[in-house]
Amino acid sequence: xxxxxxxxxxxxxxxxxxxxxxxxxxxxxxxxxxxxxxxxxxxxxxxxxxxxxxxxxxxxxxxxxxxxxxxxxxxxxxxxxxxxxxxxxxxxxxxxxxxxxxxxxxxxxxxxxxxxxxxxxxxxxxxxxxxxxxxxxxxxxxxxxxxxxxxxxxxxxxxxxxxxxxxxxxxxxxxxxxxxxxxxxxxxxxxxxxxxxxxxxxxxxxxxxxxxxxxxxxxxxxxxxxxxxxxxxxxxxxxxxxxxxxxxxxxxxxxxxxxxxxxxxx
Amino acid sequence: xxxxxxxxxxxxxxxxxxxxxxxxxxxxxxxxxxxxxxxxxxxxxxxxxxxxxxxxxxxxxxxxxxxxxxxxxxxxxxxxxxxxxxxxxxxxxxxxxxxxxxxxxxxxxxxxxxxxxxxxxxxxxxxxxxxxxxxxxxxxxxxxxxxxxxxxxxxxxxxxxxxxxxxxxxxxxxxxxxxxxxxxxxxxxxxxxxxxxxxxxxxxxxxxxxxxxxxxxxxxxxxxxxxxxxxxxxxxxxxxxxxxxxxxxxxxxxxxxxxxxxxxxxxxxxxxxxxxxxxxxxxxxxxxxxxxxxxxxxxxxxxxxxxxxxxxxxxxxxxxxxxxxxxxxxxxxxxxxxxxxxxxxxxxxxxxxxxxxxxxxxxxxxxxxxxxxxxxxxxxxxxxxxxxxxxxxxxxxxxxxxxxxxxxxxxxxxxxxxxxxxxxxxxxxxxxxxxxxxxxxxxxxxxxxxxxxxxxxxxxxxxxxxxxxxxxxxxxxxxxxxxxxxxxxxxxxxxxxxxxxxxxxxxxxxxxxxxxxxxxxxxxxxxxxxxxxxxxxxxxxxxxxxxxxxxxxxxxxxxxxxxxxxxxxxxxxxxxxxxxxxxxxxxxxxxxxxxxxxxxxxxxxxxxxxxxxxxxxxxxxxxxxxxxxxxxxxxxxxxx
Numbered sequence: 001x002x003x004x005x006x007x008x009x010x011x012x013x014x015x016x017x018x019x020x021x022x023x024x025x026x027x028x029x030x031x032x033x034x035x036x037x038x039x040x041x042x043x044x045x046x047x048x049x050x051x052x053x054x055x056x057x058x059x060x061x062x063x064x065x066x067x068x069x070x071x072x073x074x075x076x077x078x079x080x081x082x083x084x085x086x087x088x089x090x091x092x093x094x095x096x097x098x099x100x101x102x103x104x105x106x107x108x109x110x111x112x113x114x115x116x117x118x119x120x121x122x123x124x125x126x127x128x129x130x131x132x133x134x135x136x137x138x139x140x141x142x143x144x145x146x147x148x149x150x151x152x153x154x155x156x157x158x159x160x161x162x163x164x165x166x167x168x169x170x171x172x173x174x175x176x177x178x179x180x181x182x183x184x185x186x187x188x189x190x191x192x193x194x195x196x197x198x199x200x201x202x203x204x205x206x207x208x209x210x211x212x213x214x215x216x217x218x219x220x221x222x223x224x225x226x227x228x229x230x231x232x233x234x235x236x237x238x239x240x241x242x243x244x245x246x247x248x249x250x251x252x253x254x255x256x257x258x259x260x261x262x263x264x265x266x
Numbered sequence: 267x268x269x270x271x272x273x274x275x276x277x278x279x280x281x282x283x284x285x286x287x288x289x290x291x292x293x294x295x296x297x298x299x300x301x302x303x304x305x306x307x308x309x310x311x312x313x314x315x316x317x318x319x320x321x322x323x324x325x326x327x328x329x330x331x332x333x334x335x336x337x338x339x340x341x342x343x344x345x346x347x348x349x350x351x352x353x354x355x356x357x358x359x360x361x362x363x364x365x366x367x368x369x370x371x372x373x374x375x376x377x378x379x380x381x382x383x384x385x386x387x388x389x390x391x392x393x394x395x396x397x398x399x400x401x402x403x404x405x406x407x408x409x410x411x412x413x414x415x416x417x418x419x420x421x422x423x424x425x426x427x428x429x430x431x432x433x434x435x436x437x438x439x440x441x442x443x444x445x446x447x448x449x450x451x452x453x454x455x456x457x458x459x460x461x462x463x464x465x466x467x468x469x470x471x472x473x474x475x476x477x478x479x480x481x482x483x484x485x486x487x488x489x490x491x492x493x494x495x496x497x498x499x500x501x502x503x504x505x506x507x508x509x510x511x512x513x514x515x516x517x518x519x520x521x522x523x524x525x526x527x528x529x530x531x532x533x534x535x536x537x538x539x540x541x542x543x544x545x546x547x548x549x550x551x552x553x554x555x556x557x558x559x560x561x562x563x564x565x566x567x568x569x570x571x572x573x574x575x576x577x578x579x580x581x582x583x584x585x586x587x588x589x590x591x592x593x594x595x596x597x598x599x600x601x602x603x604x605x606x607x608x609x610x611x612x613x614x615x616x617x618x619x620x621x622x623x624x625x626x627x628x629x630x631x632x633x634x635x636x637x638x639x640x641x642x643x644x645x646x647x648x649x650x651x652x653x654x655x656x657x658x659x660x661x662x663x664x665x666x667x668x669x670x671x672x673x674x675x676x677x678x679x680x681x682x683x684x685x686x687x688x689x690x691x692x693x694x695x696x697x698x699x700x701x702x703x704x705x706x707x708x709x710x711x712x713x714x715x716x717x718x719x720x721x722x723x724x725x726x727x728x729x730x731x732x733x734x735x736x737x738x739x740x741x742x743x744x745x746x747x748x749x750x751x752x753x754x755x756x757x758x759x760x761x762x763x764x765x766x767x768x769x770x771x772x773x774x775x776x777x778x779x780x781x782x783x784x785x786x787x788x789x790x791x792x793x794x795x796x797x798x799x800x801x802x803x804x805x806x807x808x809x810x811x812x813x814x815x816x817x818x819x820x821x822x823x824x825x826x827x828x829x830x831x832x833x834x835x836x837x838x839x840x841x842x843x844x845x846x847x848x849x850x851x852x853x854x855x856x857x858x859x860x861x862x863x864x865x866x867x868x869x870x871x872x873x874x875x876x877x878x879x880x881x882x883x884x885x886x887x888x889x890x891x892x893x894x895x896x897x898x899x900x901x902x903x904x905x906x
Contacts, residue, residue, distance in 0.1 A: 108306075145305035150416065155534035157306060204417070211419045 014183045014216060015039040015075055016061070016092075022069035023056055023240075030056045031067065032240040038184070041214040043206070045227040048237035049260060054220040055097060057237075058186050062094055063087045074184075089117050091183030095190060097220075099173045103162035107153055107172050110161055111144040114179035147175050150212070151205055167198040171205070178209065185209070185217045191226055199223065203230055228252065236260070281454040281479040283320075283357035285521035290317035293524060297497060300346050300520075303531040303539055311346060313524075319346075321447045323429070324354035326436030328446065330385065330409055334359030334453070337381045337462070341365040341374060341396070342389020344503050345529055347413040347429055349517055351387045352507065356460060356479075357451050363462040363474070364508030366853040367393060368846060375400040381462055381474055381704060382406055390414035394426065401425055456480040462704055463510035465657045466852040474704035475657045477510070481698040482518045485661045488679040488698070489515075490523070492666040493627055497524030499546040500624075504529075504536045509854055510660045511631050511653065515549045541621035548628045552635040552757070553855050555650075558620060559639055560763040564789040567796070580608035584645025591644070592671055605645065613646040622648055629653050629664075633856055634734060634753060636761040637672035644670065652676055654734055656720055658700040663732045674731035684726065685717075691738050692724050693717040723751070740859050742772045744779060748831045752859070755781070755824065755834065762820040763789045767844050767851075769862055770834065771870055778835040780873045782866060783817055784843045790816070805841035805898045814839060814903055821905050834905055836873050838880070841898040848887055873902050 016038045023031040031053045038044060046054045059065040061072055063084035071080045079087055101110050119140065125133035148157055151171055156164055161172055170190060177185060190206065191199045203226055210217055221227050227234065227248070234251045236243040238260040244251060251257055289299070293313040300316060301308045311319075332338065338355050340362055342348055348364075355362040363381050365374055367389065374396050378386060384406050388394045390413075397410040412418060413429040427435075440446070460479040464472040489495075501519065505512040520527050525547075530539035540548070550558075566577050587605035589595035605613075617623045628643070631653035643650045651665035654675035662684070665676035678684045682697035695717050712718050723741050724734040735741070736751040743749050752770035759768040759781065767784035785808050794801050794813065801807040817839055825833040844850040850862050863870070872880040883897045 142305065149305065152532065154306075154532045155538075208417055211417075 012183060016184055016216065017073040018057070018070070019073070020070040021057070021060055021067045023060060023065055023067045029240050031060070033070070034237070034242050036235055038216045041216050042232045043210055043217045043219060043230055044233045044235060045219045045221055045231035046235050046237060047221065047227055052237040053240045054237055055188055058094055058188055058220065061186065062092055088180065091181070092186065093177040093180040093182030094186035095173045095177045095188055097188045097192065099169050101161045101169060101173055101176060104160065106158050106160050107156050108144065108158060110172060111147060111175050111179045112140065114176040115140045115144065117180060144179055147178050150208060151175050167194050170194065170202065174205065182215060184215055187217065187219045189220055189222065191221060191223050199226060206230060279456050280483055281356065281456060281458065282460060282482070282518065282521050283353055283451045283454055286317060286320065286353055287451055289313050289521065289524050297524065298526050300349065300527040300529065302346050302529040316350070319350045320353045320357065322433045322436035323350055324357045324436070324447055325439045325443070326432035327354055327358050327385070329435045329439035332358055332360055332385060336360040337363060337383045338385035338387060339363045339365050339378050339381065339383045340387045341367060341393045342387065342413065343367055343533070344506055345389065345413070348507060349527065352517060357447060359450060359453060359458070361459045361462060364506060364513065366506055366508050368853060370847070371396040371399045375403060377464065378404055378407060384408050386410045388412050391417035394418065394421070398423060459701065461513065463513070463657045466854055466856060473706060476701040476704055478701050481700065482514055483522060485514050485698045486518045486522055488661055488681070489664065491680065495519060495523040495525055495547065499525040500528055500543050501525055501547050502528045502530065502540050502543055502545045505549065505551065510657055511655060512549055514660050515629065537621065544621060544624040546624055546626045548625065550628065550630055551854065552630055552633045555630055555635060555639055555643070556760050559642065560786060560789055562616070563763040564792055576612045580612045581642065583608050585641050588641040588645040591668070609647060616646060617648070625649065627651060631655060632854055634757050636757045638761050640672040654732055658718060659694060659698060661698065662694055671731060674727065674733050676732070677730040678732065684732065686726060689738070690723050690725070692720045692722045692732065692734065694720060743774050744772045744831065745775055745777045746831050750779065750832055758824045759783070759821065764793065764816055764820055767857070769857060771863060773874065776874050778874070779833065780870070781821065781834045781837040782869065783837055783839050785813060785817060785839050804843070808839035808841055809899065809901055814901060818903060818905055825905065836902060836904055838869065838873065838900050838902050841900060869900065878902055
């Protein structure tokens with residue numbers, strides 16, 4: 001009863017600031033002075049045509065790429081040059097466009113592995129599975145079960161991830177990102193390649209997570225219908241430039257955005 | 267109005283809440299009443315836990331103003347809360363009505379309106395949304411109570427309350443109303459209406475069948491005369507108690523015998539959960555047995571040579587052994603010996619995989635089951651029995667002891683009389699026959715002598731076994747003057763792993779019998795993959811020449827067993843499945859024949875006119891209420 005309340009957590013104040021980010025690969029400029037500020041729980045979508053630099057932003061935030069200029073601040077701290085694993089430990093969690101899971105492990109183990117940043121194991125007790133280690137393991141399993149319940153993963157709990165369909169793997173990938181207990185969640189095309197039903201489920205899960213945890217969620221997505229439905233704020237990129245930012249209705253009517261997406265009449 | 271003129275010999279004033287109280291006093295904290303798999307673990311509730319929940323929830327309902335004679339609807343997945351809500355309502359002197367979770371909002375509205383329900387207990391967000399959509403059209407509805415918190419965090423409609431909130435309300439109410447619950451149970455009478463069970467509506471709007479505690483309890487008593495249910499037994503609840511047979515076998519049975527009810531984690535995990543519990547009794551609808559068989563047949567080709575070989579040999583043995591049990595096969599000792607060997611080489615493992623290794627008895631009912639399927643399961647050692655009943659009388663006949671003939675539904679239960687009308691309709695009288703329809707005259711179907719007209723076409727054998735063939739209105743004639751039962755052919759077609767559903771039709775001015783087939787997307791898909799046939803959707807797969815050839819072969823297999831005039835001559839593979847959301851099937855997955863026949867009238871004409879193909883443009887209704895259009899070419903095929 002009162003299920004999935006187990007994973008309820010207290011909302012914290014979180015702020016993420018991207019200041020004037022520049023990113024270059026040889027002669028190609030991936031990001032040209034992009035700034036974005038998030039300081040309250042909301043669902044923000046980053047949209048734009050292919051190669052606009054959407055995923056590059058994510059990679060700059062979580063330390064995969066180093067911007068040549070500009071900075072990323074998380075809760076006031078400059079994390080621009082931090083290594084990825086330290087940024088992850090801060091509570092910035094993401095999913096990937098091309099799913100990153102341990103394909104040889106089952107769903108449950110994938111989610112448990114994602115909780116390693118919360119485990120501070122002692123080799124001896126861990127090996128014996130005794131005392132505090134055992135208690136900790138049970139506690140973490142409880143949390144992971146809460147996520148399984150939230151994302152309705154029960155039927156694949158013990159299935160090896162490599163044998164699951166694409167839609168299921170996407171869902172497990174989201175579960176992996178949630179298992180970290182993120183303070184901020186970055187979702188890279190969570191609905192790419194999914195059927196209409198799967199998209200609907202995914203949209204519902206994203207909203208559920210948002211309502212349950214009240215954390216900022218940044219979403220890179222191509223499906224306009226979904227973006228317009230669930231995002232509260234939209235940021236549009238084109239060739240590394242920020243084209244527009246605003247409420248879904250404003251973006252819908254923005255001439256520059258329409259031009260970038262549909263082209264110009266000759 | 268009470269139309270059952272024969273009271274059954276049970277304890278005078280037994281009700282389900284009284285039995286619950288008895289179990290609570292008998293077992294307390296020492297025995298598990300139910301288990302629910304949650305967070306990956308089977309969480310137990312003892313009789314004391316269960317009783318406390320029901321007591322406090324019932325008081326909560328009373329605090330909301332729920333009084334004797336009031337009704338409430340329960341619309342949710344099969345979970346312990348379902349059972350608690352039902353018993354709490356009954357303990358308060360009211361009547362619960364189970365509604366199937368896949369009903370659309372208009373259907374839910376029909377049930378609430380027709381039954382004058384004042385409370386809707388909706389399991390989760392999905393069901394709550396249905397309730398919120400229709401609440402303004404239901405002046406009687408006072409509260410919508412939900413038990414699954416997920417997704418409900420931001421709902422603020424004052425009509426909503428969580429299960430927990432009602433429990434708190436109950437606790438407060440108790441402070442000023444001591445012993446209210448116990449007194450309320452005491453006031454209950456065996457002839458109080460325990461539940462409304464709605465007819466499935468194969469022939470029109472569902473009717474609310476009123477069943478008393480006495481009728482429910484005596485029905486299960488009849489089964490207990492031959493089955494040894496005890497408080498050590500386990501039952502897995504995964505069908506909806508909105509279905510009266512499951513209601514009886516799970517809730518009533520548990521109250522009567524103290525057996526443990528087990529609730530699976532989610533509808534998708536049922537198969538694994540059954541395996542973990544290893545239940546001693548199970549009730550499957552025929553479609554579930556068919557699914558199980560299809561799954562076995564589809565997975566065998568993927569296994570190693572030795573397994574395939576053993577399966578071939580010992581399934582043949584299983585059929586023969588089952589035949590020899592009912593005296594239709596000579597050399598009984600030979601087949602029984604082979605069956606014994608088969609047990610160790612194959613059946614034991616198969617049963618374990620299916621979660622049936624501890625089974626004492628399994629039941630099926632609600633619709634006819636293919637005799638071959640029944641024989642297979644009997645042969646591998648499942649004590650599978652058919653039951654025959656209807657919403658109006660949950661148990662009319664059943665197989666008892668070793669008296670299991672695959673094509674019959676068993677002999678009539680004690681306390682009931684049965685006979686055939688001139689037209690071959692099955693009539694029943696007495697026993698646990700229902701108390702009437704809610705807000706409706708029952709005269710039309712109960713004649714002056716008290717015979718209830720079941721609407722089923724069948725025969726009664728000399729040994730008293732009933733054979734149910736079809737619904738009266740479904741029996742068809744061909745131009746040759748032969749009467750035939752479409753259902754008889756359909757269940758034989760469905761025995762094929764590649765055929766999920768079938769509609770068989772015939773006309774008085776046509777000699778040919780035709781069939782509309784729903785191929786089994788999963789199994790045929792797998793078959794296509796192994797034969798390197800690329801496909802995309804159901805409509806694409808179903809029209810592949812190879813798949814048509816496959817279906818043709820399956821129909822020929824059925825035709826071989828039939829008389830010349832009864833053979834299926836033409837068929838189409840439909841581009842989609844029959845769907846309860848489009849009212850083609852009832853919620854318990856029975857074909858709504860009249861509706862489907864009219865719906866596919868054009869296709870039927872095309873088939874009789876010997877055309878080669880038929881183009882259909884069908885409107886489809888998605889579960890979320892959206893509509894769409896699909897154009898498909900369907901090939902019409904002949905069978906030798």
